[in-house]
Amino acid sequence: MPTVRAERLVNLVLCLLATRQYLTAERIRGIVPGYTDAPSDDAFFRMFERDKAELRDLGIPLETGRNSVFDSVDGYRIARRDYELGEIDLEPDEAAAVALAVRLWDSPDLTGAAHGALIKLRAAGVDVDPDTPAVVEPKVRTSEPAFAPLLTAVNRGRVVEFDYRKQSSPRPARRTVEPWGVVSWRGRWYLVGHDRVRDAPRCFRLSRIVGTVRASGKDGVVHRPPEVDLLGMVAKQNDQPPASATARLWVASGRAQGLRRRAKPIEALELDGEPGEVVEIDLIYPDSAASWIAGYGPDVVVLEPDSLRAHVRMLMSGFAEGVH
């Protein structure tokens, strides 16, 4: 921002904070240094419109109104109570928590906003050392391209449209959603909202959105129902009760370390001319367990239960038959 404009904007803010009367654009033109340079009425109004937009973008509450019924145009002022950040005073351990929170984001969209907040807290007299060491340093990234447009749509209350691909389906399908919020759960981002086609609440994984997200319609159309618990909705969808089961496996000697570290050895056993051991292991998710065990190929053989044995054999057959 050029010095001239920055100076004019600071003076405009100070002037509007100091006045209790609404000041019309014409009065402001006569008072605030910088506007007198405008070569014409047109140039002044363009300049003033841009300046107002800039202040509103920064979140400065610009009030418009008239001092009396005889005024023919609106004037402007800034109410100090709406402008000023409330009183805040943090204990050292509270300031350390704020420092940790500011460092949480690893995100082009949120890192800058968190720093903006930090600068204002400091200006309010709070001392926050950004390098306060933490026991655990949590990091949240927002690398999905859909994140920024969805967050903007949520904040503005706008409907979004995008192509979405379910995990197993190759063809993306068009979705129209009233977005309620974006949620990070166990390291993945989700959009939570009302799916207009299915007429029901849905969660969408951001990584499965194909192409660009388009916001449509007016601002403020979407209203999030007050009872909605964003995190709870995503958590519920992703929390199938684990069905734990014990399996007996044969493991070749000295192999499959990743499996052995979770298993209990039972007895030595030679299989197919290969030395090894029988082990017992608790498996929580049978499907992913079958893939994990199959990954070890001939180094691990399922003895029990039958369902797991059949599942692993099916995976092996898939490869053996498809000899390339």
Place this chain on the structure above:
Amino acid sequence: MDSAQNRLPRLLALVPYLLARPGIPVVDAAEDFGVTEKQLRRDLELLWMCGLPGYGPGDLIDISFEGETITVAFDAGMRRPLRLTAEEATALLVALRAVGETPGVADTDAVQRALAKVESAVGNAKPAGVAVGLAGREAQATAEMREPIQEALHRGVAIRIRYYTVSRDEITERVVDPMRLLLVDGRSYLEAWCRRAEGVRLFRLDRVDEVTALDERTAPPPHARPTDLSEGVFRAREGQGTAVLLLDPDARWIAEYYPVEDAADLPDGRMRVVMRYGDESWMVRLLLGQGGRVRVEEPASLARLVADRAATALRRAAAAEARV
């Protein structure tokens, strides 16, 4: 931070910031705002030209330098910082909530107090459009490893760990100098200087099987830098193998989970991806676990190895069934 784009917010925050810290050294103020001393002096010079209507000597902001320190003599009514914007409030409050609701990350009590104070100062009750659950799915065994590591970090001593390296499917003992604990994308990691690898490494906590504190101060070399996590924790290393894979719709998750290059949708609904890998045995395990849902186009040697392992596994499974 982009100093041009953030200049106006900084100018508005500077006067209250300095008011709260009479006699602050220029260098400290510049550091808090993330700008050079030169830039900060330019900002102060600009503020000198700003003030209240009248703009006479008694109306302008008055900031005095004494040597290398700054003091505000007249603030022209700019006593408090501007309120947080919705984006700033979201970035800070969501991060604080996430940190406060995750056990083991920070002093929960301090976070809750900080949260209450920030919420009351910010003063807008609009629910945030972002929610973050930091914690991942964690086994009891993993939680038990955290405690001695935290203790070692606290005392500043080196530790010996038993660690499972998934890429080589091997368990090794190594002495490491703990640097910090991280929680990234829902998983916990120990970042440490590994004396064996002579480099900074991330150790996933759920792959640590044993922790022994040593009677020895941590001594990471001065060039040990924290890992840049903005691209995620996976990193392609030099000299890795490259495979061209055809993924069935059921196996598309691989392209979401691991970094792949040149992903292309094929007309038959499959996806062709190029994937790098550090260790062939790891790639073979991944592929075997997918059964026929993934085909190896290249290299032929990898395809042959997988098919051979699958054939041997089937033979051994048959031998096991024959024993029953």
